[in-house]
Amino acid sequence: MANISLELLALQTFTGLALGSVFVLLGIGLSLIFGLLTVVNFAHGAFYMLGAYAGVFLIGLTGNFWLTLALVPVVVGCIGLGVERFLVRPLYGRGIDYPLLLTFGLGLVLVELVRITYGLDGVPFDTPKELRGATDLGFGFFPTYRIFIIGITALIVTALWLFIEKTSFGLVIRSGARDPEIVRVLGTDISKVWLIVFAIGTGVAGLAGVLSAPMRSVIPDMGTTVLVEAFVVTVVGGMGSLVGAVVAGLLVGVVVSITSLVAPELSDLSMFVLMALVLLIRPQGLFGKKGLMG
Amino acid sequence: MSDKKQTTKKGVSRRNVIKGVAAGAAIVATGPALFNIAKADGHAIKIGMPVPLTGPYGKESQEQARCAQIAVDQFNAAGGMGGRMAELLPRDTKLKAGEAATRTLELIEKDGADFICGSLSASVQLAINAVTKERKKIFMSISQSDGINEAKHFSRYTFHEAMNPHMTAGAVGRYVFPRNKKRVAFLIADYAYGHEMARGFKRAGEAAGIEVVAEVKHPLATKDFSTFLPQIQAARPDVLCLCNFGYDQLNSLKQSSNFGMKEQMLMVAPALLYSQRLSGGADPYEGVIGGTNYHWTLENSIASSKAFNDAYRKSNNGMPPSDYGGYGFSGVASLLKAVKAAGSTDTDAVITALEGLKYDNYKGGQRYRGCDHQSVQDVHIIASKSKKDMANDYDLFDILHTDSANEGVLRTCDELSKLT
Numbered sequence: 001m002a003n004i005s006l007e008l009l010a011l012q013t014f015t016g017l018a019l020g021s022v023f024v025l026l027g028i029g030l031s032l033i034f035g036l037l038t039v040v041n042f043a044h045g046a047f048y049m050l051g052a053y054a055g056v057f058l059i060g061l062t063g064n065f066w067l068t069l070a071l072v073p074v075v076v077g078c079i080g081l082g083v084e085r086f087l088v089r090p091l092y093g094r095g096i097d098y099p100l101l102l103t104f105g106l107g108l109v110l111v112e113l114v115r116i117t118y119g120l121d122g123v124p125f126d127t128p129k130e131l132r133g134a135t136d137l138g139f140g141f142f143p144t145y146r147i148f149i150i151g152i153t154a155l156i157v158t159a160l161w162l163f164i165e166k167t168s169f170g171l172v173i174r175s176g177a178r179d180p181e182i183v184r185v186l187g188t189d190i191s192k193v194w195l196i197v198f199a200i201g202t203g204v205a206g207l208a209g210v211l212s213a214p215m216r217s218v219i220p221d222m223g224t225t226v227l228v229e230a231f232v233v234t235v236v237g238g239m240g241s242l243v244g245a246v247v248a249g250l251l252v253g254v255v256v257s258i259t260s261l262v263a264p265e266l267s268d269l270s271m272f273v274l275m276a277l278v279l280l281i282r283p284q285g286l287f288g289k290k291g292l293m294g
Numbered sequence: 295m296s297d298k299k300q301t302t303k304k305g306v307s308r309r310n311v312i313k314g315v316a317a318g319a320a321i322v323a324t325g326p327a328l329f330n331i332a333k334a335d336g337h338a339i340k341i342g343m344p345v346p347l348t349g350p351y352g353k354e355s356q357e358q359a360r361c362a363q364i365a366v367d368q369f370n371a372a373g374g375m376g377g378r379m380a381e382l383l384p385r386d387t388k389l390k391a392g393e394a395a396t397r398t399l400e401l402i403e404k405d406g407a408d409f410i411c412g413s414l415s416a417s418v419q420l421a422i423n424a425v426t427k428e429r430k431k432i433f434m435s436i437s438q439s440d441g442i443n444e445a446k447h448f449s450r451y452t453f454h455e456a457m458n459p460h461m462t463a464g465a466v467g468r469y470v471f472p473r474n475k476k477r478v479a480f481l482i483a484d485y486a487y488g489h490e491m492a493r494g495f496k497r498a499g500e501a502a503g504i505e506v507v508a509e510v511k512h513p514l515a516t517k518d519f520s521t522f523l524p525q526i527q528a529a530r531p532d533v534l535c536l537c538n539f540g541y542d543q544l545n546s547l548k549q550s551s552n553f554g555m556k557e558q559m560l561m562v563a564p565a566l567l568y569s570q571r572l573s574g575g576a577d578p579y580e581g582v583i584g585g586t587n588y589h590w591t592l593e594n595s596i597a598s599s600k601a602f603n604d605a606y607r608k609s610n611n612g613m614p615p616s617d618y619g620g621y622g623f624s625g626v627a628s629l630l631k632a633v634k635a636a637g638s639t640d641t642d643a644v645i646t647a648l649e650g651l652k653y654d655n656y657k658g659g660q661r662y663r664g665c666d667h668q669s670v671q672d673v674h675i676i677a678s679k680s681k682k683d684m685a686n687d688y689d690l691f692d693i694l695h696t697d698s699a700n701e702g703v704l705r706t707c708d709e710l711s712k713l714t
Contacts, residue, residue: 011524019520121353122544124575127552134554140524143552215552216517217544217574221350225517260510260521265484267521268513 004261011140012261013254018146020253021153025208026226027233027245028157033201035240036177037194039088039099044230045223046107047202051076051209052218053114056123065128069210076206077199084198089191107223115220125213149211156204157246164242173197177240232271236278238288247286339380339639341366341626342401343412344422346389350515350540351414353569358436358622359384361615362411364605365626365655375634382626387413391421398425408639411625413437414618416486426451432641432648434629436621438462438565440490443666443705444713450645453667455625459490460497460705462585463537463564465673465697467498470533470562470583479508479531479559481522481546483538488514491537491564507531516542519549527553533560543567544574551578566676568616571690579678579690586674587621588657589691590614602656614688624655628662631655659699665707673697 030044041047054075058068087106091098131148134141164170176183176193183190209223216222233252237244252271259270278286343362345355359382366380374380383405387394394413401407402425410426411434413419419435419442426433427449435454441447442454471478478499482488488511496506508529510522526534534555536546543563550561566584593600602623606615615623632647633639652661660671676691684690697703 005528008524008528011528012521015520015524019518022518120356121569122541122573124573124577126575126577132552134552141527141554143520143549143554145552146520215545215549217541217548219541219573222517225515257521260512261525264522265511265513268516 007139008261011137011142012257014137014139014142016254016257017250018142018150018253019257020250021150022208022212022249023229023233023252024157024246024249025149025153025204025211026230027237027249028160028242029201029204029208030230031234031237031240031242031245032160032204033198034234035242036173036197037088038096038240039103039198040096041201042100042104042227043083043107043110044103044202044205045225045227046110047076047080047205047223048209048212048226049114049220049223050079050110051206052125052213052222053118053123053209054206055210055213056118056125056218059125069207072210073203073207076209077203080199080202081195083202084195088198089194092194107227111220111223118220120220122217122219125218127214145214152207152211156207157242160200160204161242169193229271232275235285236275238285240289241285241287244285244287337378339375339378339630339633340401340405340407340409341380341382341629342398342405342407342410343382343384343626344387344394344397344401344410345384345412346414346418347384347386349389351389354567354616354618355412355414357569357616357619358412358414360610361606361619361623362626364602364609365623365630368605368627369630369634375630375637375639380630380633383407387418387422389415389418391418394418395421395425398422399429402426402429402431407431408641409434409629409644411436411622411629416441416490420447423447423449423452430641432629432644434625436625437618438487440493440705441486443668443710445711446714448666448710450667451641453628453648453662453669455628455669456621457585457587457671457673458668458704459487459564460494461673461703463491463494463535464498464703466562466564466583466585466675467495467502467535468697469675469695470560471499471502471504475533475560476502476504477507477529477531477533478504479526479529479534480506480510481519481526481534481536481538482509482511483514483542484511485514487539488537492535494564495535495537512538512542512546514542517545519546520553522546523550523553523555527555527558531559533562536561536563538563539565540567540570544570544578547582548574548578556581566678566691567618568690569618571678572688576679576681576684576690580680582678583694584676584678586617586676586691587671588617589674589676589693590688591691591693592657592674596658598654598656598658620656624653624657624660627655628653661699663701663704663707666704666710668704670701670704671699673703 033039033041051072054072055068058071088099127145131145133144135144172188172193176190180190233249237248255270255274256267260267345358347355363382366382370379385397398410409432413422414437416439419439423433432451435442436456438456438459440458440460480492482492508526512522561582563584566586571579590603593603603614632644632651636643636647648662658672660669663670674693675695677694
């Protein structure tokens with residue numbers, strides 16, 4: 001567009017960071033499960049969608065957004081528990097494409113189940129009263145709700161980092177990711193660790209879903225594009241890297257945002273161009289370890 | 295008996311299942327042949343309906359098929375055409391032009407459809423139109439498009455029951471712009487329909503002397519609109535025209551309300567959709583102004599609306615029909631009225647009957663204009679109600695104003711004839 005002022009540029013960059021934090025939230029669950037279990041979870045988008053619908057269900061039941069927000073990750077995480085225990089676990093040690101195909105199919109089934117239950121068309125989900133409207137940032141107004149999402153994302157990332165890096169259970173997780181054999185020999189039940197990691201990953205996906213509900217339409221297909229976005233973030237950041245997911249999410253957000261300002265028609269494309277560039281220069285992603293897929 | 299050994303717990307043997315499946319497959323395979331026999335006997339009047347039953351517009355087109363079926367049932371209940379009954383053949387286009395063209399060809403060649411009525415999305419419509427034009431079958435189009443009126447695509451076989459973006463965006467613009475809304479911003483879905491809506495607004499805007507302060511094109515099926523919104527806010531418009539459809543409309547509205555934009559500017563949409571408003575909830579839509587062909591509350595003043603609503607309610611648990619459902623009903627009802635008037639399913643005779651038809655199917659008087667077969671009809675300007683103002687779950691819109699059926703809201707025949 002014609003005159004791009006400094007204020008607009010600042011606001012646009014901030015919008016990009018806010019969008020980036022949504023991407024981080026989308027990508028982090030996928031990245032976590034891949035990094036620690038080497039499972040490429042193609043049902044990630046479906047868990048995200050389940051989160052939104054669980055939110056719709058729970059808010060109808062409780063009428064309280066905050067309670068819903070707390071319960072949704074637990075509910076979706078519990079579904080994740082079941083999925084890992086009974087569907088994914090029998091496939092460990094069979095190569096990376098087995099769980100990939102399984103979760104791909106599972107995603108289709110979950111979407112279809114929601115279609116049967118809630119119908120093809122969307123369901124309403126209002127922004128909570130406390131978070132409506134816009135806040136003055138000095139260089140422009142910004143939706144209070146999106147600022148809230150930035151906060152939640154920061155909180156989740158910090159909590160996950162502390163959990164994995166600073167607790168003894170986190171130590172087991174990390175060592176399990178590096179060499180499950182040795183961990184098992186040392187007498188730790190590694191399958192329990194994987195179960196919990198899978199549940200956390202799906203729980204975060206569910207949380208992202210319910211957080212998106214006031215912004216995006218709640219429809220059974222809502223996870224499809226999210227899966228793609230989450231993959232872009234994970235690939236750019238490096239499969240399995242928590243730091244990578246954060247940096248890549250924010251980077252993708254800013255790139256999309258600035259492209260929207262200069263050439264809005266190309267905004268969709270921009271994240272894929274970014275991904276292609278990163279893959280050309282650093283095939284393992286910005287923070288990825290070499291040879292994980294091998 | 296070896297069969298007994300294979301009998302499962304539920305008492306169905308595997309062999310019987312296989313036999314059943316084989317028999318079913320045989321019926322499916324010979325089905326088209328049976329249809330051909332029916333056609334040769336000259337019994338059923340067949341209306342092929344290629345619509346995107348699955349995919350993002352699934353809800354709208356299922357509704358269209360439901361309403362079209364009501365038109366068929368009413369025709370049959372009234373004795374058909376001298377005892378000849380009508381039959382509706384819905385087919386899924388999956389919202390793809392190629393798929394739609396194939397299904398249409400099948401409907402004509404294999405199923406022996408006499409007429410084609412249907413489809414959503416401008417490009418799919420044009421693909422069907424190309425087939426019907428070539429096969430010399432009447433196509434009654436029931437979704438919005440400007441292109442279909444233009445000389446490049448129009449043929450004497452083409453009829454357009456739906457409104458077009460020029461009419462709707464124009465009507466909304468003429469209502470909104472003169473009321474001191476001079477600074478105008480556009481958010482446009484980057485495809486034919488989006489561009490057509492924006493053009494309709496700008497035409498109406500020229501007369502009102504509007505100033506276009508921002509024009510942002512977004513990719514089709516965008517999920518997050520946040521990055522498009524700051525530049526629109528920075529331009530400080532009085533009114534924002536949302537030139538998009540379906541979930542794009544809902545997502546952009548949800549997110550711009552989050553940005554507090556509804557307090558800063560008036561939001562308008564050329565086609566404010568009933569089903570999107572229903573699934574989006576009252577809050578994001580509150581106060582949004584738009585255009586529509588139909589809202590069921592017209593029944594308070596129009597007898598045909600009441601009759602249509604009642605027929606729909608009877609088979610849909612008391613729910614009223616939607617705006618796009620109205621198109622489906624009216625498109626098929628017009629075809630059948632013309633068949634009755636012509637006393638034949640002969641294409642040329644029905645074309646002549648349609649051209650001379652003055653009809654009131656569901657929303658007051660309509661007719662097809664001679665030069666482009668565009669249905670001349672009322673355009674209603676509506677505003678979305680707040681939750682507390684709704685009398686019931688389906689009482690979604692206030693009708694603010696009606697541009698009554700006249701050719702003045704269309705592009706002139708002369709202009710259209712030059713668009714080759």
